Amino acid sequence: MIKTQKDNNIIWYDVVRPTQQDMRVLQEELKLHSLVVEEMKPRLHRSKLDLYSGYLFLVLHIPLLKKRGQEVEVIELDGVIGKNWLVTNRYRDISAITQLQEKFTEYAASPEFRAQPVAHLLYQILSTIMQDALSALDDVESRIEHIEHTMFKGKEREMVLEISRLRRDIIDFRRITSPARPVFRTLDDAGPALLGTETLPYFRNLTGKSEQIATLLKAQKETIEALEQSNQALLTTNTNDIFRILTVFASIALPLTLIASLFGMNVDFPSFVNLWTILAAIVAVGIGMVLFFLKKKWL
Structure with missing residues (x-):
């Protein structure tokens, strides 16, 4: 299904669970390369950014953790970025896009959007997605603090499973988000080259958030490993x-x-x-x- 949002300066095609007909319509209307259409159908195994003549093709993997104890899920978002149009392709709901669609008319009236519509729309989508990832990592940080305070109160055995689950979540987050770092670095150069140098601050901000996520995950990985060693030492001492x-x-x-x-x-x-x-x-x-x-x- 294709949902189209139009403004004077931009057309936004949001594709949800695309059919063969949807792909044909996009290919004919936007003159997309056949490789782009083919890669938008199945789920790819890594984030990537390909440069084509007149547009960019972006694949971004997003980590999603619904509840504690559940495994981290991977959501894929495909984006095709043109000078005055944007395609988002997904196979499930993404809250950042849903929220933006509900307020698109109000959002499109803002001066920032009218100045750089494609760059600003892309920035809003990706920035919200990355902010959601940072919020999930804040929850991970709270779980680390809980483990740290609890394990020294004689509950080392109860913490073994909690530490294992949390370490699994951190590893999954790193596995999903790590390939996106070079993608954002490339987008930092390719985005302004396509949309104008005045859009550089948007892409620099996205790169900064990507690096922030990577740094936070690295620190959390080291912390949980240290806590695991301390917990194991306490268990050994008790034994x-x-x-x-x-x-x-x-x-x-x-x-x-x-x-x-x-x-x-x-x-x-x-x-x-x-x-x-x-x-x-x-x-x-x-x-x-x-x-x-x-x-x-x-x-």
């Missing part, structure tokens, strides 16, 4: 403490068992005439060993 205590108890129980076994033999012991004497010996040895372990700081 060692448990084994140490069990070993001490076993060491105390061994001589007491030996004493009980000796007096359980079918042999006369004239010096030990009753049960209380045997119990007193066992208690005395036990207390002596506990005091010895305390002195050595093993308990």
Whole structure:
């Protein structure tokens, strides 16, 4: 389905789940290369920017994290950028585009839009998408802080799964967004060359946001890896403490068992005439060993 928004200076074709007929209409009306039409049909596996005569072809992968615990999804947005027209192609809803369409008439009346309609429209779409990604990374930052505060309160085991999930999300975010960095750098040069040098600030801003996302993801990756190591160290320490205590108890129980076994033999012991004497010996040895372990700081 093709939804068209028109203003005096621009035509915006928003294509949602395109059919063969939709592709033919766009190709004939905009004189698109057959390679562009072919690559707009299936989902590509990486972000890219191709330069054609009179227009640019952009493929951008967008990370989407709906709820905590769910895997990060990949949304693909294709864009064909002409001097006075713009095509956006997608196979599912993208909130940045939906919001812009609802306010297009009001938005198109702004001086900034009228000065550079294609550049400003493209900027608004991509900037909103990247801002949504930054908001998702803010949520990731909150989850990191939660883990950091919780793991030192004796809940190391509960944090193992949470750390693993969060690390997976960060890795998925990096895998999706990393290929977009060179795309924005290329767009930084190709965009002004097509639309005019006065559009340079828009594309520089997009490149800056792309670098900001990459820097934030790198810092979050290093932080979660450090937290994972710290959590593992706490778990190891707790396990060692448990084994140490069990070993001490076993060491105390061994001589007491030996004493009980000796007096359980079918042999006369004239010096030990009753049960209380045997119990007193066992208690005395036990207390002596506990005091010895305390002195050595093993308990």
